[in-house]
Amino acid sequence: MTTSTPAAGWKWRQTSVIPGFGLTLGYTLTYLILIILIPLAGLVWNTAGLGLDQFVAIATDERTLKALRVSFGTAFAAAVVNVVFGVIVAWVLVRYNFPGRRLIDAMVDLPFALPTAVAGIALTALYAQKGWVGALFAPLGIKIAFTPLGIVIALIFIGLPFVVRTVQPVMEEIDKQVEEVAATLGASRFQTITRVILPGLVPAILTGFALAFARGVGEYGSVIFIAGNIPYVSEIAPLLIVIRLEEFNYAGAQAIATIMLVISFAMLFVINLIQAWSRKRYGYA
Amino acid sequence: MEVTVSGIVKQFDRFPALNDVSLKINSGELIALLGPSGSGKTTLLRLIAGLEQPTSGRILFGDEDASEKSVQERNIGFVFQHYALFRHMTVAENIAFGLKVRPSGSRPSKAEIRKKVSDLLDMVHLPGLEKRYPSQLSGGQRQRVALARAVAIEPKVLLLDEPFGALDAKVRKELRRWLREFHDRTGHTTVFVTHDQEEALELADRVVVMSQGKIEQVGTADDVYDRPNSPFVFSFIGESSHLPVTIKGGQILFQGEPLGISDSGPDGEGVLFFRPQDVHEVTDGQALTGKVTATRRLAGTRIAELDISADGEAHHIEIEVPLETQVQIGGELRFRPAAWKLFRNTK
Amino acid sequence: MATLDRSPQPRSRRFIDAASEPLPAKLALLTLAILFLAFFLVLPLVVVFFEAFRKGFEEFWLAINEPDALSAIRLTLLVAAISVPLNLVFGVAAAWAIAKFEFKGKAFLITLIDLPFSVSPVISGLVFVVLFGSGSLLGPWLKSYGIEVLFAVPGIVLATVFVTFPFVARELIPLMEDQGSGDEEAALSLGASGWQTFWYVTLPNIKWGLLYGVLLCNARAMGEFGAVSVVSGHIRGVTNTMPLHVEILYNEYNMSAAFAVATLLASLALVTLVFKTVLELRFGAGNAGGRH
Numbered sequence: 001m002t003t004s005t006p007a008a009g010w011k012w013r014q015t016s017v018i019p020g021f022g023l024t025l026g027y028t029l030t031y032l033i034l035i036i037l038i039p040l041a042g043l044v045w046n047t048a049g050l051g052l053d054q055f056v057a058i059a060t061d062e063r064t065l066k067a068l069r070v071s072f073g074t075a076f077a078a079a080v081v082n083v084v085f086g087v088i089v090a091w092v093l094v095r096y097n098f099p100g101r102r103l104i105d106a107m108v109d110l111p112f113a114l115p116t117a118v119a120g121i122a123l124t125a126l127y128a129q130k131g132w133v134g135a136l137f138a139p140l141g142i143k144i145a146f147t148p149l150g151i152v153i154a155l156i157f158i159g160l161p162f163v164v165r166t167v168q169p170v171m172e173e174i175d176k177q178v179e180e181v182a183a184t185l186g187a188s189r190f191q192t193i194t195r196v197i198l199p200g201l202v203p204a205i206l207t208g209f210a211l212a213f214a215r216g217v218g219e220y221g222s223v224i225f226i227a228g229n230i231p232y233v234s235e236i237a238p239l240l241i242v243i244r245l246e247e248f249n250y251a252g253a254q255a256i257a258t259i260m261l262v263i264s265f266a267m268l269f270v271i272n273l274i275q276a277w278s279r280k281r282y283g284y285a
Numbered sequence: 286m287e288v289t290v291s292g293i294v295k296q297f298d299r300f301p302a303l304n305d306v307s308l309k310i311n312s313g314e315l316i317a318l319l320g321p322s323g324s325g326k327t328t329l330l331r332l333i334a335g336l337e338q339p340t341s342g343r344i345l346f347g348d349e350d351a352s353e354k355s356v357q358e359r360n361i362g363f364v365f366q367h368y369a370l371f372r373h374m375t376v377a378e379n380i381a382f383g384l385k386v387r388p389s390g391s392r393p394s395k396a397e398i399r400k401k402v403s404d405l406l407d408m409v410h411l412p413g414l415e416k417r418y419p420s421q422l423s424g425g426q427r428q429r430v431a432l433a434r435a436v437a438i439e440p441k442v443l444l445l446d447e448p449f450g451a452l453d454a455k456v457r458k459e460l461r462r463w464l465r466e467f468h469d470r471t472g473h474t475t476v477f478v479t480h481d482q483e484e485a486l487e488l489a490d491r492v493v494v495m496s497q498g499k500i501e502q503v504g505t506a507d508d509v510y511d512r513p514n515s516p517f518v519f520s521f522i523g524e525s526s527h528l529p530v531t532i533k534g535g536q537i538l539f540q541g542e543p544l545g546i547s548d549s550g551p552d553g554e555g556v557l558f559f560r561p562q563d564v565h566e567v568t569d570g571q572a573l574t575g576k577v578t579a580t581r582r583l584a585g586t587r588i589a590e591l592d593i594s595a596d597g598e599a600h601h602i603e604i605e606v607p608l609e610t611q612v613q614i615g616g617e618l619r620f621r622p623a624a625w626k627l628f629r630n631t632k
Numbered sequence: 633m634a635t636l637d638r639s640p641q642p643r644s645r646r647f648i649d650a651a652s653e654p655l656p657a658k659l660a661l662l663t664l665a666i667l668f669l670a671f672f673l674v675l676p677l678v679v680v681f682f683e684a685f686r687k688g689f690e691e692f693w694l695a696i697n698e699p700d701a702l703s704a705i706r707l708t709l710l711v712a713a714i715s716v717p718l719n720l721v722f723g724v725a726a727a728w729a730i731a732k733f734e735f736k737g738k739a740f741l742i743t744l745i746d747l748p749f750s751v752s753p754v755i756s757g758l759v760f761v762v763l764f765g766s767g768s769l770l771g772p773w774l775k776s777y778g779i780e781v782l783f784a785v786p787g788i789v790l791a792t793v794f795v796t797f798p799f800v801a802r803e804l805i806p807l808m809e810d811q812g813s814g815d816e817e818a819a820l821s822l823g824a825s826g827w828q829t830f831w832y833v834t835l836p837n838i839k840w841g842l843l844y845g846v847l848l849c850n851a852r853a854m855g856e857f858g859a860v861s862v863v864s865g866h867i868r869g870v871t872n873t874m875p876l877h878v879e880i881l882y883n884e885y886n887m888s889a890a891f892a893v894a895t896l897l898a899s900l901a902l903v904t905l906v907f908k909t910v911l912e913l914r915f916g917a918g919n920a921g922g923r924h
Contacts, residue, residue, distance in 0.1 A: 115855025
């Protein structure tokens with residue numbers, strides 16, 4: 001594919017006959033720098049200008065901490081549910097053949113293509129006390145909309161495709177012969193699934209979890225309608241940022257945003273670590 | 286454990302992969318299922334394993350009908366061409382797998398399992414590799430781990446599906462030798478599938494030659510090489526040439542020309558098979574003449590390709606010529622088979 | 633992989649296919665999966681359309697034709713018409729650089745491209761407020777030239793571009809990596825220029841993945857809420873996109889109107905999904921993308 005140069009020493013890229021490297025990479029980097037890096041740098045720069053004291057004060061403010069707790073707690077719960085059901089959905093889509101399979105497979109992308117605000121109002125209508133589902137739970141005294149439970153439901157909706165689409169390609173690569181061999185060695189179907197198949201899926205499952213979790217933490221549009229937004233109780237961190245902005249409390253907004261950014265980057269880093277580890281251990285990602 | 290295959294038919298949709306196959310495998314035997322792709326050999330192996338179900342017919346392990354048993358219950362060891370090792374487990378965990386999944390009643394203790402794994406690794410000449418992962422092993426090592434894993438459960442029968450197919454030539458030769466030794470030492474009834482006749486003839490006590498879902502011949506290496514019982518077996522095993530011939534008055538004729546050999550039997554038509562090393566150049570007597578089109582060197586002798594077309598039909602055969610004989614491309618050679626087999630056309 | 637059983641039914645009931653679950657387990661898993669999807673995915677979609685038409689088709693039409701709604705639709709279309717082509721060019725350039733060449737730092741570049749996925753949309757909008765707001769350097773400077781970024785269309789476009797730029801790239805990169813450079817090298821050896829190679833060789837190869845990426849990018853661009861909400865200022869009739877308009881209607885308790893506008897967006901999502909299904913049917917999975 002590429003012709004390597006005879007020169008020895010450190011070469012940052014392999015030469016190739018294909019043209020356009022400078023042009024495309026240059027354009028790509030320029031775009032990224034202008035649209036992504038400079039704005040992000042601006043935010044971090046500004047926040048740094050706040051001074052450590054003020055930053056810590058905002059960060060440890062009760063309302064901030066509670067909002068972060070709500071965001072991370074609900075995202076975690078939703079990601080766990082998505083892992084369990086996402087794996088089941090991926091399994092069914094990959095291994096079973098049934099009428100409408102392709103249609104259902106496409107449906108999994110719905111949360112990806114549907115605008116978050118639309119999802120938000122639809123879920124609220126469904127889970128409100130008088131909604132189709134909310135009405136089922138009302139007599140039991142269970143309120144879903146306008147509580148943290150409602151947030152979890154919305155985040156389950158949002159995060160599902162991340163788990164399914166990460167696990168699906170790996171499941172498709174599973175070698176049937178490995179399952180057959182396990183059976184010849186005397187393993188029951190259940191043992192084969194739990195000892196042979198699922199462990200092989202762990203890297204993909206972890207990655208899917210991390211993606212769904214990261215997405216859930218930052219989610220705004222689909223959550224604010226169903227959340228109730230009661231400070232200290234069901235207020236998510238992104239909403240707190242918006243509220244601070246509307247109060248013209250730019251320092252507060254930026255500080256919270258920076259904290260969330262740091263955690264997001266940490267998550268991205270963790271995802272990359274998982275993939276590197278699994279590639280080293282198993283020989284595949 | 287002896288294995289009896291009785292009247293097995295296996296159809297995939299309407300395609301008959303196996304058509305009324307019967308075979309008796311003796312206990313402790315190392316037997317090869319040999320044939321080209323599509324012959325049904327892998328299907329037969331998988332039926333014995335229980336990975337497929339026959340459309341009709343039975344498979345017996347000893348006296349028991351195996352069809353009543355699932356794969357797990359048959360207690361067979363299976364080795365795939367591409368090893369099928371559990372990538373997320375160490376070598377030791379792979380080998381121990383069959384022992385660890387047993388119900389708690391029949392499961393050996395941890396210490397026993399560890400010892401067994403260690404013994405098996407010694408037996409397959411891979412001592413000390415317990416903690417490695419499959420991705421860190423070479424192909425030959427992986428296949429030996431796969432074999433150790435299969436043997437760990439003390440199977441009644443060992444089944445190998447083209448076990449050396451994924452390895453390069455040198456490793457293949459080494460492992461072939463090693464498998465023979467291993468079999469001699471442990472004495473498992475072993476069935477292996479291959480399309481490589483050299484491998485089958487070298488390793489197996491008996492060879493089952495298969496073609497298009499049927500067994501053509503079962504016998505030792507000598508049997509199938511020296512006494513092939515069908516055109517397919519003759520041409521599949523070893524080098525051969527063949528000619529369509531007619532038998533008239535006890536003489537065998539090719540397009541009216543006598544070859545100089547005779548057959549006691551009624552007049553008719555058939556196909557004559559012979560091997561290059563059984564055909565020599567002759568200077569007297571009745572013989573066919575062919576034009577030399579090519580020669581090639583083969584170990585300590587030479588093979589000449591002869592064109593004996595006549596009346597527009599192309600026929601090529603190969604004969605062996607001693608190195609001292611001068612052979613010219615375009616020249617002519619008279620030849621007569623010293624050994625041959627005639628298969629008559631049945632009406 | 634799909635267990636299309638090719639052999640006729642086993643005679644013995646105790647026979648189990650070695651690489652598949654017994655039928656009752658399969659049915660249980662299948663039912664569980666379908667119920668879950670129906671409950672969490674399909675139901676919300678159904679509610680959108682149900683609520684939109686609850687008061688009848690007349691009300692639906694009125695809600696859509698209302699002046700503020702129309703200007704929201706116009707603004708959404710305008711923003712998409714600017715952002716999507718920009719991201720399209722970026723996506724193609726990035727995919728070309730990544731798929732056709734080997735260089736150090738490639739993994740880092742790919743991580744950068746994935747950035748908007750891990751950043752909250754609110755933060756995506758916030759960064760532009762910081763950059764162009766009244767307290768920044770650029771904001772007042774641009775304002776002195778009469779260019780308003782925040783609370784105006786340029787800001788909305790910037791925020792939308794930020795949030796949606798990975799889509800085309802992420803569809804194209806695996807696709808082009810799979811395809812390799814063989815075709816392009818052949819074209820070059822026959823004397824084609826770089827541009828000719830791209831137009832006549834690469835583009836036809838990637839056209840379906842490209843189209844799906846553009847559709848997805850477009851659906852997200854039109855539906856982006858959080859980021860746009862922060863930069864737009866919510867000025868009714870001027871800087872409200874369709875999703876923001878839905879929020880306003882909802883907060884005014886004008887439910888059926890909110891859902892009416894929402895159906896437009898939901899229909900766009902459905903069209904995107906249908907297109908993907910059609911692509912997969914025609915070309916097999918993997919060509920239409922599926923790695924998000």
